Amino acid sequence: MNIVVCLKQVPDTESQIKIAPDGRSIVTDNIKWVMNPYDEYAVEEGLRLKEKFGGEVTIIGVGPKRVTESIRTALAMGADRGILVDDPAVADTDPLSTARVLKAVINDLDSDIILCGKQGVDGDYGLVGSSLAELLSIPQISVVVKLEVSADGSTVRAHREVEGGIFVIESPLPVLITAQKGLNEPRYASLPGIMKAKKKPLDVKTLADLGLDPSEVGADAAKIKIMQITPPGQRKPGKVVEGETPQEKAANLARLLHEEAKVI
Amino acid sequence: MAQGIWIIAEQREGELRKISFELVSEGRRLADKMGQSVTAILLGSHIKGKAAVLGKYGADKVIVADDERLATYTTDAYVSVLSQLTRASEPAIILLSATVQGKDMSGRLAARLGVGMAQDCVAFSIENSNLIARRPIYAGKAYATVTFEESWPQIATGRPNVFELNEPDDSRPVEVIGAEFNLDDSQFKTKIIESIQEAGGKVDLTEAERIVSGGRGMKGPENYVILEELADLIGATVGASRSAVDAGWRPHSDQVGQTGKVVSPNLYIACGISGAIQHLAGMGTSKYTVAVNKDPDAPIFQKADYGVVGDLFEVVPALIEEIKKIL
C-alpha cells in the first residue's frame, strides 16, 4: 500500500505570537518549529497501515529548509522517505496553491491513501486536505477519529467526528483522510529509529523540478492575502471574587453573574 | 458581474442550525452596505417547509435543493450541487458555517471553483464591494485580516456564536424557490454507513452559550457529576482540559483548546484548570470567563472576568445552591 502523509511544520503550541513590524507576519526569531500536532496522528496512522498492509510511507512537506527536521522526525518514527518542496516562491502562498504543489508531487506516487492533519495550528485553515482531494479528484473524509481498511485493501471505513456525534463513512481507495486528535496515540521516535532516519532518502525539489511555474502557485497566485495581523483585543482586568468562606465567595459570584454580567 | 450574498444554510436531520440564522443576519448587514440581496441556499430532503424562516432573519430569497440524496450531508453531493448553483448564478459572496460540515465543504468548493476561501471568520466588512474577513490564527493568539484577490465568489465560513442575530421579523417577504441541479450519484464514491449520536443530545461545545469545564483539578472522572449538576442548572455543556481528556476522564470531543474545540460561549466557567496557553487559546473569545482555582497564581486568573480562589469541591456545590436561590 502506498501511503502519503502531508506534513506541515508549525510553531510549537507553547509559542507566544509576536507581530512583526510589517504588521502582516509574525516574529519567527525565538520560535521552536515542530511537526503540526494533527500531522503526528496522520504519520502514526500511516505507519500502522504500513505495518498491517505493507508498502511505503512517504512524507511530503512544502516549506523552507527547516522543515527537513520535522520530516526527519517522521522518518525516525518509521516512515520510509521524505520529499521537501523548498522554493522561495511558495513562502507566502495560500492553501489552494499549497495543495497544487502537493498534487504535483503526489501525481508521481500512485498513492492509495493520503493522510493530512485536520488543520495546521498556525494559520488554522483546515483547507489543504479538502483542496488536495478535489484537485486529485478523489474522495475525502475529514476529521477522522478511527480508520479501518478492509482486509483486501479496497475500501476504508472512517469514523468522522461531527458536532454531537460520529458519522461512519465508507469509501473506495484512493482516498484522502484528515486526522483528528483521538485517531491514535503517536509513537515517539526511538534512538535506533533516529539513527536509521539519517540514512533514509529525503529529496528536496523546487517548483521547476515539478514542472510548476511560480505564477501558478507562488505568492502572486494566492487567492487570499493577509493584509494585517493584529493582537487579540485586551480583556479588561478581571475581578477577584471576595468572601471569607467558599459559601460567601459562591454567593458573591452568583450575584455578579446574575446582576453585573447578566449571564444567568 | 458577480452579484449578491449567498448564505449556505445548515440543517441536521431536517432542523436548521442556529448558525444559519446568525449568518443570514450578518449577510443582511453586509448586503445592505452593498445595496445587494441576500439569498439563502438550503439543501436537504423534504426541507421546503423550513425555508421561509430564513426570511425572517433577512434573506430575500431562499433557494431550496430538495432531494432524498441530500437528506444527510455528504461532501460529494453537496459540493456538486453548490458548485452547479454557483456557476449558474455567480454570487459575489458565499458564507458558510464554520462547523465540521461547513469546513469540509468550503475547501473543496473553493478548490473546484478555483477561488480563495477564508476559514472560521469572526468578523466581516465590505470595502468597494469586496469582502474583508477577520479570522483568528494561532488559535486566537493573533487575528488576520484577509482580502480576496480579484476573484469571485469570495467564500468564507463564519464561526458559530459570534455574529449577532437579527430580531426575527415575521412581516418580511421572502421568496422560496426550487433549485435546478443534476445529481449524478453514480459519480459519488463515499457512503454513510451509520450515524452515531452522542447520548443526551447536549448542545455541542462549539454552539453552547454556556460551558462548565473541568481540568486536572477535578481529581478523577467521578467528580464531574458536580460540573454536570451545575451545567444542568444553568443550561450549559460540560467541557474539559486536555489533561483531563488525556487522563481518560472525558472523551476527546470534550476537549477545549488549540488542539480541541475553539469555543465562544457567553459564559465559560473553568474549574481546576491552570490556564495553559493552549487552553486559553481555545476559550479566549468567551464573553465572560469565571475561574475557580485554589492557586491564586494560576494563569487562568489573568483571563478571568471573575476569579474565585478556592477549593472547587467547596466552591462549586455552594455555587449550585446560590444559583438555585436566584433562579
Ligand SMILES: Cc1cc2nc3c(=O)[nH]c(=O)nc-3n(C[C@H](O)[C@H](O)[C@H](O)COP(=O)(O)OP(=O)(O)OC[C@H]3O[C@@H](n4cnc5c(N)ncnc54)[C@H](O)[C@@H]3O)c2cc1C
Ligand atoms: C501540542 C499541545 C497541544 C495542546 N492542546 C491543548 C488543548 O487543546 N487544550 C488544553 O486544555 N490543553 C492543551 N495542551 C496541554 C496544556 O499545555 C496543559 O498541559 C493542560 O491544559 C493542563 O490542563 P489542566 O489545566 O487541567 O491541568 P494542570 O495544569 O495540572 O492544572 C490543574 C489546576 O487545577 C488546580 N486545582 C487542583 N486541585 C484543585 C481544587 N481542589 N480546587 C481548585 N483548583 C484545583 C491547580 O491549582 C491547577 O491550576 C496541549 C499541549 C500540547 C503540547
Ligand SMILES: Nc1ncnc2c1ncn2[C@@H]1O[C@H](COP(=O)(O)O)[C@@H](O)[C@H]1O
Ligand atoms: N506546507 C505544507 N506542506 C505539507 N502539508 C501541508 C502543508 N500545509 C498544509 N498541509 C497539510 O494540510 C493539513 C491542513 O493544513 P491547513 O490547511 O494549513 O490547516 C496539514 O495538517 C497538513 O497535513
